[in-house]
Amino acid sequence: MKKLNYLILLFAVVVIAACSGEKAEKTTDYPLFWTWLDYRAGINFDSVCNIMSETGIDGVMLNAPTPDDYREAIPIAQKYGIEVYAWLWTMNLEHDRETVLKEHPEWFSVNRKGESLADSIAYVGYYKFMCPALPEVREYIRKKIVAYCEVEGLNGIAIDYHRFVDVVLPTSLWAKYGIVQDVEYPEFDYGYHPEMIRLFKEKFGYDPREQEDPSADVKWRQFRCDQITEVANMIAETVHSYNKVMAASPFPTPAMSRRMVRQDWGKWNLDIVFPMVYRNFYTGDVSFVSDCTNENVRDKNPNTTLYCGLMASDGPVLFDCMDAALNNGARGIAIFTVQSLRTPELRQQFKAYTDSVRALRASPDYTPATTPRDQVINDPFQKEGIMKAVKLHIQANISMANASVLPELQDIDPQMLKSMMQRTVSNTPEELIGYLNASTRWRKDLAPAIDAIVQQFETDTKEGGIKLGEFKKVNQRDVTTYYQVSEENSQVVFDVAFYMYGGILSGWSVKPEEESYNQYISGLK
Incomplete structure (x- = not known):
């Protein structure tokens, strides 16, 4: 389980703390698991x-x-x-x-x-x-x-x-x-x-x-x-x-x-x-x-x-x-x-x-931890999960372009689909596909287009996916660091930004550069 x-x-940790003689942080007997909840008349x-x-x-x-x-x-x-x-x-x-x-x-x-x-x-x-x-x-x-x-x-x-x-x-x-x-x-x-x-x-x-x-x-x-x-x-x-x-x-x-x-x-x-x-x-x-x-x-x-x-x-x-x-x-x-x-x-x-x-x-030997056990790493390129997510979104944008020539997408506003893709922070293919499929709950008319995009994404991934060049730093502004990277199969350039509010990697974004992205789509037609 x-x-x-x-x-x-x-x-x-209990054993280590006992052997090292660490002083435990004092805690009060508060509940361990909580939820936030709205209470309204009739509930x-x-x-x-x-x-x-x-x-x-x-x-x-x-x-x-x-x-x-x-x-x-x-x-x-x-x-x-x-x-x-x-x-x-x-x-x-x-x-x-x-x-x-x-x-x-x-x-x-x-x-x-x-x-x-x-x-x-x-x-x-x-x-x-x-x-x-x-x-x-x-x-x-x-x-x-x-x-x-x-x-x-x-x-x-x-x-x-x-x-x-x-x-x-x-x-x-x-x-x-x-x-x-x-x-x-x-x-x-x-x-x-x-x-x-x-x-x-x-x-x-x-x-x-x-x-x-x-x-x-x-x-x-x-x-x-x-x-x-x-x-x-x-x-x-x-x-x-x-x-x-x-x-x-x-x-x-x-x-x-x-x-x-x-x-x-x-x-x-x-x-x-x-x-x-x-x-x-x-x-x-x-x-x-x-x-x-x-x-x-x-x-x-x-x-x-x-x-x-x-x-x-x-x-x-x-x-x-x-x-x-x-x-x-x-x-x-x-x-x-x-x-x-x-x-x-x-x-x-x-x-x-x-x-x-x-x-x-409840164990009589339990001692609360007094110090964290993982070191904070702020370099995004050392964070495997983050970089997988960045590559996932680059792949999703390429697959969106590949799907744009399919008949199911011909009557759909491409800007709306691009905006929808930008609104998700999906870190796994399952999360991304789940998000796309969930969008049809409030836009049932999009179901054929979403199905086509998902199928294209799955096909592209199975066929080897994307090939990225070197990430090149192009700018630094306040807490934001900007990079560019080229997807070598399509020659689409991507703008990738990492945000460090409070000294922690607190966000990232992936966006295709318009000229190279549109040029790639034009070559598909």
């Missing part, structure tokens, strides 16, 4: 709790509209031995969004172009982040936290969206919004509310907007992070005053968070942290999980218990990711979300995994 590797490895929460229990999940971060919803949910969860934390959005409004927008438009965050979220949109309409420098905003958040802390039986508070707007999105989302964020662009760079500027000038004596490139001003970046930290620690003080546990769901590592969303969570007074290490948003490779967990062991608050937040998925990769987290210092796992474990077989497999971890933790 998948996965006993973790159990065997950690028993070995059969008893049934959901039963599924959680049968899957081996003993903690839930529950997002409910009102404190009274928790008063209804908690007794049901307690029946199954499940701890309940209130999963609350803080700087970004959720359930009370429209009311605050109408009554306090002056509370909202402003970008480098001077645009306020009160009357503009960043990415999506529900991004309505407030300015953390305003005393009124802080008091509004404090009162909200108090209202939930007063719920009897609630184990803790888990804050989310406690940050600014994404100045840089995870790379897999760029195609979705039709953007490339290889540097920090003004329209996505938030934190320029007049009160924020005033406080910064008072402390440092200048206006950050006067800099040639405000994004390069480390003082200005850290100042915004510190404003978010002040609010986080105000929340923590409030939560602890009610003898409840303080938790948060931040971006993958403190260093990545500082650059991507101005969130320096290693300085927050958290009891538990659930960094959202969603590998499919970034490199797609399991190594992203081990890299981030290594960094988090080092950079988290020493008094914080580290977990790892993962995106639930079918297949063995979920278990590989859990191994990568637990083998590198995470105490437990949170998945988004238990409802994604759709089949009874997958839930049984997950339960077997959780049972093996609990058996280990």
